[in-house]
Amino acid sequence: MAEKITFTINGKLTTVEVDPEMLVIDVIRDVLNLTGTKRGCDNSVCGTCTIVVNGKATKSCNMPIKKLAGAEVLTVEGLAKGTELHPIQKAISESGAIQCGFCTPGIVMELYGLLEEKPDAAQSEIENALSKHLCRCTGYEPIRDGALMAQKLIKERK
Amino acid sequence: MKFKYLGKSYNRPDAISKVTGKAVYLDDIRIPGMLHAAILRPEYAHAEIVRIDKTEAEKMPGVVKVVTGENCHYHYGDNFKDLVPMAVKKVRYIGEPVAAVIAETLAQAEAALEKIKVEYKPLPVYIDARDAMKPGAALVHEENGEYWHLPTLKPTPGTNIAHTYHLKKGKGVDGFKDADVIVEGEFNYPLGSCAAIEPHGSIVWFKEDKTIEVWSSSICPFIIRDDLAHSYGVPVSDVRVRIPDIGGCFGYKSDITVEQTVAWIASFVPGHPVKWVASRKEDFTSTLVAHGIRSRMKIGARKDGKLVAIQNEVLHTGGAYADTAVNITIAATHNSAGPYEFEHCDLTGYTVYTNTPPVGAYRGYGHQEAQIATERMMDLLARKLNMDPIKLREMNYLVEGKVNALGEKMWKSHGDLMTCSNMVKEKVFSKPKPAEDENYYYGRGFAAVMKSPKGAPFSTKSCYMKINIDGSISVSMGGAEVGQGLRTVVQQVTAEALKIAPERVRVYTEIDTQYSPYEWQTIGSMFTTQGGRAIVRAADKLIAVLKNTAAQVLKTDVDYLEYDGDYVYLRNDPDIRVAVADLSRGYITSDGITIGEYAHAVSDARLPRYANPDENGQGSLGVNYTFGATAAEIRIEKKTGKIIVDKFTSVFDVGQIINPKQIRGSVMGGVTMAVGAALYEKLDISEDGKINNPQLFKYHIPTYKEAIPMDIEFIETPDAVGPFGARGVGEHSVIGPAPAIMNAIRDAVGIDFFEIPITPDVMKKALEARQEVK
Numbered sequence: 061m062a063e064k065i066t067f068t069i070n071g072k073l074t075t076v077e078v079d080p081e082m083l084v085i086d087v088i089r090d091v092l093n094l095t096g097t098k099r100g101c102d103n104s105v106c107g108t109c110t111i112v113v114n115g116k117a118t119k120s121c122n123m124p125i126k127k128l129a130g131a132e133v134l135t136v137e138g139l140a141k142g143t144e145l146h147p148i149q150k151a152i153s154e155s156g157a158i159q160c161g162f163c164t165p166g167i168v169m170e171l172y173g174l175l176e177e178k179p180d181a182a183q184s185e186i187e188n189a190l191s192k193h194l195c196r197c198t199g200y201e202p203i204r205d206g207a208l209m210a211q212k213l214i215k216e217r218k
Numbered sequence: 219m220k221f222k223y224l225g226k227s228y229n230r231p232d233a234i235s236k237v238t239g240k241a242v243y244l245d246d247i248r249i250p251g252m253l254h255a256a257i258l259r260p261e262y263a264h265a266e267i268v269r270i271d272k273t274e275a276e277k278m279p280g281v282v283k284v285v286t287g288e289n290c291h292y293h294y295g296d297n298f299k300d301l302v303p304m305a306v307k308k309v310r311y312i313g314e315p316v317a318a319v320i321a322e323t324l325a326q327a328e329a330a331l332e333k334i335k336v337e338y339k340p341l342p343v344y345i346d347a348r349d350a351m352k353p354g355a356a357l358v359h360e361e362n363g364e365y366w367h368l369p370t371l372k373p374t375p376g377t378n379i380a381h382t383y384h385l386k387k388g389k390g391v392d393g394f395k396d397a398d399v400i401v402e403g404e405f406n407y408p409l410g411s412c413a414a415i416e417p418h419g420s421i422v423w424f425k426e427d428k429t430i431e432v433w434s435s436s437i438c439p440f441i442i443r444d445d446l447a448h449s450y451g452v453p454v455s456d457v458r459v460r461i462p463d464i465g466g467c468f469g470y471k472s473d474i475t476v477e478q479t480v481a482w483i484a485s486f487v488p489g490h491p492v493k494w495v496a497s498r499k500e501d502f503t504s505t506l507v508a509h510g511i512r513s514r515m516k517i518g519a520r521k522d523g524k525l526v527a528i529q530n531e532v533l534h535t536g537g538a539y540a541d542t543a544v545n546i547t548i549a550a551t552h553n554s555a556g557p558y559e560f561e562h563c564d565l566t567g568y569t570v571y572t573n574t575p576p577v578g579a580y581r582g583y584g585h586q587e588a589q590i591a592t593e594r595m596m597d598l599l600a601r602k603l604n605m606d607p608i609k610l611r612e613m614n615y616l617v618e619g620k621v622n623a624l625g626e627k628m629w630k631s632h633g634d635l636m637t638c639s640n641m642v643k644e645k646v647f648s649k650p651k652p653a654e655d656e657n658y659y660y661g662r663g664f665a666a667v668m669k670s671p672k673g674a675p676f677s678t679k680s681c682y683m684k685i686n687i688d689g690s691i692s693v694s695m696g697g698a699e700v701g702q703g704l705r706t707v708v709q710q711v712t713a714e715a716l717k718i719a720p721e722r723v724r725v726y727t728e729i730d731t732q733y734s735p736y737e738w739q740t741i742g743s744m745f746t747t748q749g750g751r752a753i754v755r756a757a758d759k760l761i762a763v764l765k766n767t768a769a770q771v772l773k774t775d776v777d778y779l780e781y782d783g784d785y786v787y788l789r790n791d792p793d794i795r796v797a798v799a800d801l802s803r804g805y806i807t808s809d810g811i812t813i814g815e816y817a818h819a820v821s822d823a824r825l826p827r828y829a830n831p832d833e834n835g836q837g838s839l840g841v842n843y844t845f846g847a848t849a850a851e852i853r854i855e856k857k858t859g860k861i862i863v864d865k866f867t868s869v870f871d872v873g874q875i876i877n878p879k880q881i882r883g884s885v886m887g888g889v890t891m892a893v894g895a896a897l898y899e900k901l902d903i904s905e906d907g908k909i910n911n912p913q914l915f916k917y918h919i920p921t922y923k924e925a926i927p928m929d930i931e932f933i934e935t936p937d938a939v940g941p942f943g944a945r946g947v948g949e950h951s952v953i954g955p956a957p958a959i960m961n962a963i964r965d966a967v968g969i970d971f972f973e974i975p976i977t978p979d980v981m982k983k984a985l986e987a988r989q990e991v992k
Contacts, residue, residue, distance in 0.1 A: 095246035096239020098465070100415040101498040105914040108415055136239035145237070153233035156879045159887065160701025161236030162416040162465025168237060190922040194914065196415055196466050197701045199886030200925035202879075 067128045069094075070138030080126035085109045087125045088135060096136040096165050100194070107193035110166035110173075111135050117173030117189070136165035139172065147213035148172055155206030159197035167193050171207055179214045186211065223713040223720055224942055227879035231705045231725050232463070241463040242728075244419045244435040245495045252421070253282055255483050255494040256327035258317040258334050259504060260309040263345075263573040263907020264358065265338035267307055270317055274333035278319075280326030283486045284334065285318045292449050294478050295541030296441060298373075298380065299366040300359060301576075303482035309338070310358050310538035312907050313503030313575050318483045320492055343907040347512065347533040347570035350378040358538060358571035370830055371544060380540035383548045383567040385835030387623055393527030393562020397518025401598045406973040407587040407956070409510040409535065409901040411502050412580050413919050414700075416465020418505045419495030420477045422484040428452060430481070431491070432459040437472050437698035438739035443731045445474045446481055461729040467700035468891065469579030470506040472741050473542045502912035506542055506578025507901060510535035511550050511587035517560075517595050523605050525561075525614045528623075530554040532567035532588065537576035544569045546577060549584030549672065552835060555623035556592035557635055557668035557845055558614040563623045565835070573907045579741065582952040585669050586892060593665040593957030594972070597964060607961070608643055611666055612636065616845070624670075625836040628843070631938035633871030633945070635845040638933060639666060641869045645929060646849040651965075659854040661966025664847070667953040671842040671946075672742030673828040679745065680735035681752040683712065683760055684818035689784070689799035691718055694726040695752070696737025697745045702948050703880040704745050710876050711750045711941045715757035717783030735820055743946030746876065747842055748823045750941030755821035764801045767814025771796045771805045826939060842937070844945050846870035848954030852962040859982030861897055861963070866955060867929040873937035873945040881947065885930050888951025894920045896956040896974045 066075040069092065076091050088094045088111070097120055100106035109121040112134040139146040145153065148171045158164050167190065174181055174189045186207050195203060235241040272284040287304035295301045304315045317334050321327035344350035350358065355378055359365075363375030371381045394400060420434040430446055432439075439459040447454040464471065476494070484492035496505060511534050518527040532551045536543030551567030600607035616622055618630045642664065652660040683693040693712050697704050705725045713720040726734070737749075761781050768786035769776045772794055780789045787795035796805065804814040831837035847869050853862045866889050875881055898918045902910040911917045936943025960971045969984050 089246075093248070094239075095242070098243070098416070099245065100417070100465075101914045103498075103913055103915055106415055106498075136237075140238050145234070149234075149237040153237040154229055156227075156883045158230060158233050158236050159703065159883060160414070160416065160464060160466040161232065161241055162243065162414070162701075164236050165239045187922060194415060194919060194921065196413060196468065196891065196919060197887045198883055199890035199928070200920075200922045201886055201928070202883055204922070204925075 065125055065129050067131045067133055069133040070135060076125065078125060081124045084120040084123045084125050084128060088120060094135050094137050098162055098165055100162065105194065107170065108163050108166035110169045112169050112173045115173065115177055117170045134172070136168055139168065147217060148175065148210040151210035151213055152206040155209055156202035157198060157206035163193055163195045167203060171210055175211055175214050179211065181211065221714055221942060223710050225875050225878065227877055228706060228710060228720055230703060231709055232699065232727070243416055243463050243465050244421070244433060247421060247433055247462060249421065249491045252491040252493055253320050253322060253487060254324040254327050255318050255320050255480065255492050256324065256331045257315045257479070257494065258331050259313055260316050260338065262309065262338050262340045263312040264341040264343045265309050266341065267305060267309060267316065268337040268339055271335040272317065275319055275330040278326065278330035278333060280322040281319055281330045282322065283320045285320065285483050285486050290482065293365060294445055294449050294474065296473060297368050297371060297544050298541045301478065301539045301541050303478040311573050311575050312909060313500065314538065315479050320483060320487055343573045343905065344378070345572055345574050345903050345905065345907055347535040347568065347572060350572045351568060351570045358573060362571065378571040379568055380536060380571055381544045381547065381569040383551050383835065385552050385563060385565040385623060387625060387836065388562035390562055390564040391529055394518045397526045398521045399599065399602055400516060400518045401595055401602055402516045403591065403595060403598060403972055405513045405515065405591040405594065407509045407511045407590055408974070409574060409903065410508045410580070410895055410899050411901060411917060412468035412470040412508060413914070413917065414466030414468055417496035417498060417501040418471055418476055419493070420480040421491050421493045422477065422481045423491035424485050424488040426489050429456040429458065432457065432477060434459065434461060434477050435464050435471055436461060436477065437464065437467055437700060437741065438474065439729050439731050440696065440736055441739055442474050442477045446477070449478065459731045461698055464698060464700040468581045469508065469583065472579045472739060475506060475578070498914060499912045502901070502917065503575060503909050507537065507575045508577060508580030509587050510574070510577050513554060513588060513591040515554065515591045515595055517599055519599055519603065521603070523603055523610045523613045525558055527562040528555055528560045529564045530591070534567060534569050535572045535574060535577070536569040537572055537574045539576040540569050540571060542576050542578035546579065546584045550588040552623050553585050553668070553670055554588035554592055556589050557616050557666045559616055559620040560623065565623065574903060581888060581891065581949045583672060583742065583949065586953045586956060589667060589953050590956045594960055597961045608639065608647065608664055612639060615639070615666070616668065624831065624839055626838055629938065631936060632843045633845045633873065634933060634935045635666065635847065635871070638845060638847040638869040638871055641931060642847040642849050642867055645867050646851060657856055659856065659966040661962040662849060662851050663958045663961025663965055664849045665954040665958040665961065666847045667950060668843060668845050669743065669950045669953065670839055671744055671825055673825045673839060674738065675828065677738040677828070678822040678824045679737045679749040679752050680820060680822035681749065681756040682735045682818070682820045683756050685760065685798060685802040687799060687802050689802065690722040690724065691716060692724050694734055695749060696729055696734045697749050698729060698740040702884060703877065706877050706880055707746050707750065708753065711753045712757065714942060715754045716760065736822065743948035743950065746944050747937065747940040747946050748825065750944055751823035751939060752821050754941045755823060756819045759819035759821055760817060763815050763817050763819060764798060767801045767805050768796050770813050842939050842945065844870060844872065844947055844950050846950055848958050850955065850958040850962045852959060852966065854963065854966050854981060859978040859985060861959065861976060861981060863893055863926045863959065865927045865929060866893065868951055868954065869931045869933065870947050870950055871933045871935050872947045873940055874934050874943035875932055876944055881932065882930050884948060885951040886928055888949065889928060889955055890920050890926065892952040892955035893926060896959045896976065898975050898977055900975050
């Protein structure tokens with residue numbers, strides 16, 4: 061009952077042959093070996109599995125792979141160009157937002173989905189986006205600082 | 219003192235690998251031939267296993283082996299060998315491993331798990347130490363008293379009491395005769411979870427050559443190595459444990475727990491690595507849980523506020539196995555005197571077997587559980603004495619020259635609690651609090667905190683460093699990076715000690731017991747202190763090696779030489795010198811003859827004068843303490859009972875700041891966790907031992923929306939042990955929030971709480987009850 065499903069991931073056209081009900085996170089991690097996308101819970105609560113699908117931040121742990129047919133997918137591995145970090149990565153890595161780093165990929169992808177689409181997002185929109193993610197280490201303030209710094213870098217870039 | 223590389227916010231050496239998704243955590247490890255395990259958990263929290271039928275499971279697709287605890291004849295543990303890797307004959311808590319399926323994929327293993335049939339005969343269930351220690355209670359361990367244990371531990375056979383700890387200082391309870399005023403209270407810090415975002419897990423591989431390889435998201439690789447070698451009868455050197463990046467710990471990934479279970483499972487399929495990673499549910503039910511501590515405290519003082527005597531009885535719901543709980547009981551008991559001097563102490567702690575998951579370390583390790591009582595009691599006592607609660611504390615702080623409950627005299631180098639306290643007083647209490655308005659009550663509460671070290675006779679940390687051909691440094695240690703920022707500390711302290719810029723210091727990433735220098739385990743907020751001291755010692759040795767070689771090159775005695783990171787030179791004529799880089803592999807002369815040693819060094823550091831306590835619990839715990847003061851400014855919403863922390867203030871004496879950004883982050887994270895514990899986190903366990911909220915959408919941990927504005931400051935009274943005066947602060951931030959918030963609630967609405975969490979429901983009911991009394 062495996063089916064061929066084709067999508068673009070991190071700029072590369074990819075076909076997988078899997079059970080169409082297999083969860084996106086399992087395909088990404090176990091079939092494509094992109095282990096930057098993490099699993100932190102059983103029920104789409106923690107947000108660390110977040111990827112970007114057609115420009116939108118999406119939790120990958122509750123979506124069957126068949127829904128990705130023809131989609132444009134981005135995971136945390138697809139952001140940096142060689143050693144040049146994406147502005148969100150640069151800001152998050154410098155603001156103190158990283159301690160254990162396990163929630164980090166999901167937060168980076170959440171912010172990518174928001175800020176690449178809407179560089180002028182209000183602070184309340186950034187805060188709503190961050191509210192979808194659990195971090196046990198930081199107390200969130202340095203993550204907010206990183207997000208605001210990232211927004212500034214993205215605006216300056218454009 | 220001014221330092222070149224300390225007190226500056228360098229970025230973490232691991233920040234880029236983490237932000238690019240390239241940091242490798244346990245579940246990211248893939249090994250050729252690796253199989254996957256799923257573990258069956260019982261339907262009852264306490265029951266005899268009558269029969270396990272695995273025939274249907276064995277027929278399922280992809281299944282390689284179905285494993286039970288049958289024929290498991292060994293126990294393991296560090297303090298009590300009361301643990302088994304998989305249930306044998308009976309189950310003692312709801313998350314215990316009963317059976318496991320090894321399959322080619324995890325999905326196959328999980329599917330087969332459902333086909334295992336187990337017949338149980340239920341037994342009485344205890345979820346609270348108070349019930350389990352009653353005379354006549356059914357025994358969680360019939361074997362209590364027979365297990366191997368450390369000579370200092372005292373089980374009571376025929377009961378559920380695994381250990382009784384007793385500390386007596388001065389006249390003990392007789393000291394209350396000298397008191398004019400006595401206050402009493404019973405407090406509870408209920409069971410909770412560390413709930414790191416990365417669930418715990420391990421990979422174990424019994425290899426054909428009889429060696430064992432392990433990967434684990436654990437902070438104690440050397441304990442795992444030693445313990446598995448003991449259980450499986452192989453030389454310690456034949457067990458190799460590797461630790462990848464760890465996605466948060468906060469305590470529960472310490473000790474040896476899931477590794478033994480995965481090893482038992484993997485031992486049935488030698489030649490194959492077997493991976494098991496906890497589901498979030500299992501992370502709550504089947505790894506270590508936290509707290510579970512009740513305190514019955516009595517404090518006596520003279521009329522003028524001078525504290526005289528303290529009595530405390532700690533009842534610890536230790537869970538189904540006591541190995542990991544017992545030291546928390548002990549820490550909670552002797553630290554229940556808090557940051558105060560009492561002439562007379564009588565402190566008793568009971569580690570009690572219950573049918574709940576075993577309690578293990580949680581950031582704070584007994585301190586917040588005990589000091590929730592002490593700090594509430596200070597406010598209760600102040601009220602009875604009609605004194606200002608901070609003034610009462612000031613009279614009794616453990617400042618220089620005072621003697622704590624253990625009988626250790628405080629040194630100036632333990633830090634300046636009085637200044638911390640004064641700073642918090644000035645920041646929070648020097649202005650009037652907001653007046654009650656239509657929607658809110660307002661209150662403020664104070665809590666002073668103290669944390670003692672956690673040691674053992676062999677609790678050392680080591681450092682290996684070498685200078686490379688270009689003068690850059692490679693440094694390896696056995697300390698586990700769980701997010702706390704230990705790698706940054708290693709980088710900056712090494713740089714300072716060797717006078718070489720941090721950019722030229724490369725810090726280790728993974729730990730490997732084959733290559734990493736020994737470390738007992740990365741616990742107790744002690745890495746900066748002990749690990750930092752090990753770095754300084756290794757650096758001193760390394761510099762001595764360089765000087766010895768340079769003395770031959772420069773044809774002089776060693777004691778005429780100086781070192782500045784770039785050169786070793788003659789003190790009186792710095793132009794006579796040799797570059798450090800040229801000394802790295804020994805010094806190679808122009809004709810190719812090499813003189814001197816390869817430039818590397820290894821060293822370790824323990825806490826000074828650590829010793830086991832005497833029969834009254836008096837002794838030296840390692841003379842390393844960190845003190846601080848905290849305060850909560852809160853609002854209580856009248857309509858909902860919701861408590862909003864408007865600001866939380868923390869001031870700690872950390873000796874010497876190494877990285878300002880990082881140390882602030884550490885305190886913010888700790889305060890956030892502890893506010894979660896104070897206001898909403900609690901494992902909801904029903905009378906039959908089932909856990910009703912083992913998911914993150916039910917067990918609520920603080921989200922962005924609950925982040926709290928914080929005022930955090932540090933003062934620097936240099937420590938005598940830590941590197942360049944620095945001391946540990948990783949856990950201390952979690953101690954103050956619960957009592958400070960409870961004291962603030964009393965200030966706001968006149969209601970005394972003795973137990974957390976204080977959810978909106980709890981608060982609302984208390985407000986309504988108060989209304990009725992009026």
